[in-house]
Amino acid sequence: MAPQSFTEYIILGALMSGAKHGYEIMQFLGSALEAAWRPSTSQLYVLLKRLENTKLIESHTESQETRPSKRVLNLTTAGRETFLEWLNTPVEHVRDFRMEFLGKMFFFDFLSLSGAGDLVEKQIRILEKLAEKIRTRVNNIDKKGFMNLVYGYKLRTVESLLLWLIQEAKPFAVKK
């Protein structure tokens, strides 16, 4: 079963660079993007349980002498595949850029993986189609009405995102 929440993919990503226990994942995600994606500590452990139940990660317990024993998590083959598939899939909605798309870019960079340029290209095509859809819809509505304000908002948002993708994300993605 594929995860349904974006946060689970982030946790899988945190394990791509090697086995970690819960507390380490927490620290890693906290420092990676100014804590922007770190789920609450309790939710983290809930998700780890779920990922283990769905066989995307596996664990073994390591007892320590001077510290509480820890559960060390590791990606399974399925887990690694699931993460990479997610990583290379563009997001569908504008609202998913802020966290999810930036998350993908982070992992491309952090893990030095290839394919970031392709993802950005796919993403650009998706947004271009969306912009076209909005533009045709704008032509069928009352100028000066409220819906005109709404479509203006949407169109500007999409266009601004497109410029960012082309002028900043693309150079960042291909810079290695």
Place this chain on the structure above:
Amino acid sequence: MAPQSFTEYIILGALMSGAKHGYEIMQFLGSALEAAWRPSTSQLYVLLKRLENTKLIESHTESQETRPSKRVLNLTTAGRETFLEWLNTPVEHVRDFRMEFLGKMFFFDFLSLSGAGDLVEKQIRILEKLAEKIRTRVNNIDKKGFMNLVYGYKLRTVESLLLWLIQEAKPFAVKK
């Protein structure tokens, strides 16, 4: 007690133009912005109960001969005040523009209320401060690193929103 969810304010707004029962609110919100803000039918009734418990609305039952009887909702004085206060308060986060700020603009327009221009001005000032904060933060980080991409994203988003506010929302707000 003031509502904590944006959706409750939208429901209060739906009652500003006169008493309605649940089903009518549902239709009203569904047609107003292409169903973008309508909560699920079940959630709507849950929120109506809550708004009644907190005395922001009150209800009386009207039995009908050929139809199921309906519970007609009406704003209390406190409800009307609560709505108007919300309406005139700018949103704090960029992520609240898409639904909440557009919602406010809708009600200013639909109810022909004054003050939309003031709200837009306040909103512009908030975003200008935010843009400044991001710009100073950009100067303190590694050029070419991932965080540079993040701040580029944030800055462009805010700047695009500012242009929209000035070029579209402002004329819309003062056009009457």
Place this chain on the structure above:
DNA sequence: AGAATCATGTAAGGGGTTACATGATTCG
């Protein structure tokens, strides 16, 4: 001596969703 760090959880609650229940009426 008290605070922060290490380490993993449970419980309660918030806001939302889909699915389901009920039952009459009117439209095609």
Place this chain on the structure above:
DNA sequence: CGAATCATGTAACCCCTTACATGATTCT
């Protein structure tokens, strides 16, 4: 005659958060 409309809800579940529980160790 079946589907859509009118009208109001309950139940189950999802993802998330804060508060709380536990207990040792190391830093100040």
